[in-house]
Amino acid sequence: MARQPGAVMTAAGLCRGLDTLYAVPPEHRLDDVDRASARQVLGCDDHTLSTLLDRGLPASGDPGEERFDSRDLFNLALYSGTGTTVPEQAFAYSLRWMRSSTEELLAPRASRFALRIACAADTCGPRPTSTLALPRPERCGGAVRDLTVEDADGTAGPSGDPGDTVTRTASQLAVTATVHTRGELAELRSPELRAIAAEFAAMDLRWVKLPEALQNDVDLVTTHGVASCDSASRYLAQLCRRAGIPAVTRIGWVVGMLDLVHAWVEVEDADGATKVIDPVFALFSATVRDTNPLLRDPAVALRTNRLIPTGLSTGRAVAEHRCADEPTAARLTTKILPAPTRPQEGS
Ligand SMILES: [Zn+2]
Numbered sequence: 001m002a003r004q005p006g007a008v009m010t011a012a013g014l015c016r017g018l019d020t021l022y023a024v025p026p027e028h029r030l031d032d033v034d035r036a037s038a039r040q041v042l043g044c045d046d047h048t049l050s051t052l053l054d055r056g057l058p059a060s061g062d063p064g065e066e067r068f069d070s071r072d073l074f075n076l077a078l079y080s081g082t083g084t085t086v087p088e089q090a091f092a093y094s095l096r097w098m099r100s101s102t103e104e105l106l107a108p109r110a111s112r113f114a115l116r117i118a119c120a121a122d123t124c125g126p127r128p129t130s131t132l133a134l135p136r137p138e139r140c141g142g143a144v145r146d147l148t149v150e151d152a153d154g155t156a157g158p159s160g161d162p163g164d165t166v167t168r169t170a171s172q173l174a175v176t177a178t179v180h181t182r183g184e185l186a187e188l189r190s191p192e193l194r195a196i197a198a199e200f201a202a203m204d205l206r207w208v209k210l211p212e213a214l215q216n217d218v219d220l221v222t223t224h225g226v227a228s229c230d231s232a233s234r235y236l237a238q239l240c241r242r243a244g245i246p247a248v249t250r251i252g253w254v255v256g257m258l259d260l261v262h263a264w265v266e267v268e269d270a271d272g273a274t275k276v277i278d279p280v281f282a283l284f285s286a287t288v289r290d291t292n293p294l295l296r297d298p299a300v301a302l303r304t305n306r307l308i309p310t311g312l313s314t315g316r317a318v319a320e321h322r323c324a325d326e327p328t329a330a331r332l333t334t335k336i337l338p339a340p341t342r343p344q345e346g347s
Pocket residue numbers: 119120121123124125128171321322323328
């Protein structure tokens with residue numbers, strides 16, 4: 001039976017993608033996906049999957065019963081250029097806001113924020129603690145209202161300065177708040193800083209899904225040209241600091257991108273102002289059509305109204321649970337939705 005033209009184009013795209021795939025190293029492989037699920041992620045037929053295996057797509061197991069690493073499949077599909085795979089479509093959908101006008105990216109925004117962690121065990125162990133990072137939008141001209149912290153014993157608003165994280169002796173913990181953010185567009189003044197931003201953009205890095213153990217690995221940036229939000233931000237902050245420019249990494253959330261903990265860099269420019277450089281959105285904006293060009297302009301710092309910072313740097317977690325005196329698996333849910341605007345807070 002003749003194969004559909006679409007199947008042939010998908011196969012060609014996936015084969016090209018395989019040539020540039022950064023494969024998860026053997027010591028970090030999960031091999032958590034079977035052939036049927038692999039075909040779904042890649043949007044391909046069984047013939048194409050066999051072709052990819054012949055061409056070196058990493059897998060374990062007997063022929064016909066192979067198992068794949070989900071991160072490999074995701075990254076392969078994302079950079080296949082077919083436009084039809086699940087990862088490509090999910091990406092295009094969750095990044096469609098990058099097409100917004102500059103005005104829309106800067107306007108005041110109110111979001112309902114809810115973060116919840118719960119021990120994953122059926123019965124939580126002794127001496128449990130749960131920790132959540134708090135949103136700190138006041139770091140960049142925003143504000144938090146109606147902050148509540150709720151554990152199994154009930155609800156209580158934190159008194160005084162809530163700090164960067166909240167910890168309770170509890171098997172579960174939830175934080176809710178209304179978070180007000182605003183964007184900012186600033187020119188980069190320091191010539192050294194502009195040169196670093198341009199140098200970073202010219203590296204043409206690829207954002208990829210990486211095993212947790214490699215997400216902070218700055219060496220992968222220089223040796224393989226691949227980065228997570230964490231490693232891209234660490235690398236860029238390093239370049240700044242080596243040039244004598246004060247820079248720190250920051251983690252936080254992005255309104256509209258659920259379950260993604262994002263990372264970016266905060267630099268002190270020659271005019272003394274702290275500016276946000278977001279290395280990963282510059283990379284993303286190359287994969288989505290018609291994005292706002294300011295998102296990848298190395299001469300400006302665009303902090304969008306979608307960024308909700310924590311007070312934490314990369315390497316820290318936005319949520320942690322411990323019981324029986326060790327870190328324990330936990331379920332984390334993140335919801336950030338548009339808040340109904342109230343007249344007295346409207347612009
Ligand atoms: Zn527990």
